[in-house]
Amino acid sequence: MFQTFDVTARPQDAPPRVARLRAWMAEQGLDAFIVPRADAHQGEYVAPCDARLAWISGFTGSAGFAVILAGRAALFVDGRYTVQAKAQTDPATFERVAWPDTSLAAWLKSALPQGGRVGFDPWLHTVAEMEKLRGLDGIALEPVANGVDAVWEDRPAPPMGAMRAYPDALAGRAHAEKRAQIAEALRAAGVAAFVTTQPDAIAWLLNIRGADIERTPIAQAFAVIHADATVDLICAPEKTTPVADHLGDAVRVVPSEQLPTLLAGIEGAVGYDKTTCPVALAEMPGEARAMDDPLALPKACKTEAEIDATREAHLRDGAAMVRFLRWLDEDRPDDLTEIGVAQALEGFRRDTNQLLEISFETIAGAGPNAALPHYRVNVETDRPIAGEPVLLVDSGGQYLDGTTDITRTVPVAAPDPEVAHHFTRVLQGMIAVSRARFPKGVAGCHLDALARAPLWAEHKDYDHGTGHGVGVYLGVHEGPQRISRVSQVPLAPGMILSNEPGYYREGAFGIRIENLIVVREAERPAGGDDRKMLDFETLTWVPIDRRLIAAELLSPDERAWLDAYHAEVAARIGPRVEGADRDWLLRMTAPLGS
The missing domain is CATH 3.90.230.10 (Creatinase/methionine aminopeptidase superfamily)
Structure with a gap:
């Protein structure tokens, strides 16, 4: 079942929520904190528990982010959402910034003093995204626990929708054939495995669908695809009960908390895509290597x-x-x-x-x-x-x-x-x-x-x-x-x-x-x-x-x-x-x- 929670903020809700986040920032010694629209999967649509930007600002568009400072806050949106952002946010709390005309790096450089500390949740920002900011002279980027989660008292629980098998007749290929294709690409690239955080790629690869995100039949999960065509499916095991026979012995279900141990035990390089992989995942134990996503084009x-x-x-x-x-x-x-x-x-x-x-x-x-x-x-x-x-x-x-x-x-x-x-x-x-x-x-x-x-x-x-x-x-x-x-x-x-x-x-x-x-x-x-x-x-x-x-x-x-x-x-x-x-x-x- 889909969860339906109203996590948006009315304009009058924003000031006290932002004030609570600022108090948390002060405790952490941070001068700024970035609140993205993204979840750990970089999906366009997010579960209610991940709707942090909507909760703190009121903005419900599918792209954008906010930066909270001690004395000001900014909402970055592109041209699709200029009018919507104006209607949904409190102008006394959030200034609106035209993005990408104004980059985050340029804005931070002008808004923060030398020695400023910017906090970010390393599960919500990709490697490629943060590489664009690493060169900010005199400004420190600090991976921290999520500040919005710390002050969001009634935050919904993560979704736990059950997976279901997708017919091979409609997919055109069994998942064993798809796994073999990706494994061949991994061997050609010289890596032992590839880790993906993309639920739609996992759904395509394993011929499964899910019920974690409203309107989109995906199951939130990570996966490690090995060069021997086996797969470690990283998620809550109870999600996979209905598809156990469909997945078979070549797909192992691994609880999320075991992911660091799993990656550390792989002999050889583990590939990841910088444009989708969270910083936290790329910095886990093991030999990590940036590469193009081998699932993207076969899925497309x-x-x-x-x-x-x-x-x-x-x-x-x-x-x-x-x-x-x-x-x-x-x-x-x-x-x-x-x-x-x-x-x-x-x-x-x-x-x-x-x-x-x-x-x-x-x-x-x-x-x-x-x-x-x-x-x-x-x-x-x-x-x-x-x-x-x-x-x-x-x-x-x-x-x-x-x-x-x-x-x-x-x-x-x-x-x-x-x-x-x-x-x-x-x-x-x-x-x-x-x-x-x-x-x-x-x-x-x-x-x-x-x-x-x-x-x-x-x-x-x-x-x-x-x-x-x-x-x-x-x-x-x-x-x-x-x-x-x-x-x-x-x-x-x-x-x-x-x-x-x-x-x-x-x-x-x-x-x-x-x-x-x-x-x-x-x-x-x-x-x-x-x-x-x-x-x-x-x-x-x-x-x-x-x-x-x-x-x-x-x-x-x-x-x-x-x-x-x-x-x-x-x-x-x-x-x-x-x-x-x-x-x-x-x-x-x-x-x-x-």
Whole structure:
């Protein structure tokens, strides 16, 4: 069972909580303490017991951190969360810092005197992260016990969800085969073992799923993969009882407190990834060696079985979305609010009888709330949708055969020409990525500009990546593949990504259009060179609202792509819906201009 605790702080809760932390800092002789969003697994979503940043500041975004000093406190957030941070935090307690425009190192150097002591929890910061700070002249970084934990009196207990086996037929490979592949990579790298703290990588490797994090079917654990293809699974043993037979003798379950002894007993180097491994783990006994994570790319490149399964999940989810969008368009109550939108959409997904969980908290933003890229509605922000220019709905489902993530922006009032103009520019960026054909070796940073070019031409942009990796009944956000300015990871067949450009006008409206796509080998057209190229297969089949499209802005090729996409939506989803839903679908997928 998932634990549900309210650990957030209202703005008025922050001053006494920060004061208690400062008293603890004084006892430790610290001038500053860093409070990250992260847990020991560096997951995007954290268990209630690890929601330290939300507890002390009130900020609930999925990225950011705070630094507490004796006389000031700062919350560091990126452009996605500027408005959200302003709304959720007490400005008298927390100053807001634009990050990464201002680095933590630069801020600490200006905020602290020579000889300043900065405390950090070595289980919550990676080796790579702390290496960026080690060169601070005159400032000491002190690994300490967590100060927030010391003053958080009613902190929830760690999650203890039971593991369950994931079918080999859906995974496409048994875990023995996966373990053998990783073991071969370890031998080639000259290490005796590799230690990972990534629950989704462990779930992929061992064909298991868990119930420790809401919306994401993972079990919090560490694992040591040995060059002989055996694995030590580091977690509370009671979590593994249901999967004992599935794991077999080659997977040993080791209680967490025995991890230092285990590592000390390994003969030879133990590899770790600096970008995900906590400082505390890398500094445990034994010979540690930094290396690239050997699980990352095999996990990211889905098998044919996984791709076939996720295709079916997206068709099922697409039919649920069509039923929802038709209801929203024709049958919604006059007093419908954002919370009602999220509840109704989940109901349509549950009607499939195959939804296991939504894949993240539904973003249902009307009017100005749509301008918050990662907005999450609550009873205080809930807004009626009537009369707003647009409603942005970003949502997804967790099914046994796949994880979905889709965004559609739809008109609520009569379409506004300015909104339609920007919607069309966003659509052009999404089409450009969908149609991309590129050589092997091209990374997400190379394709990101395709999505932004229509906006850049008008001196506009958006402050989030264009696409993230997606798992198969795993994390809705997974790495290492991304479409963003900073991603250097070459795209490879089998990688699933989102394609979601957007545009946001603070206080007015927000637009985002998102499909999931999968990298594949491209077919060579007549006249093409005899070389291998890649392109994308679309996985998401749901109408894009034609009422918001300024058709005169589209090129003939863009119109042809949109009409072909809608024809395919009708062909694939039409047989899965009936009556008024099917009639609406056919109207919404008619050729543009008809």
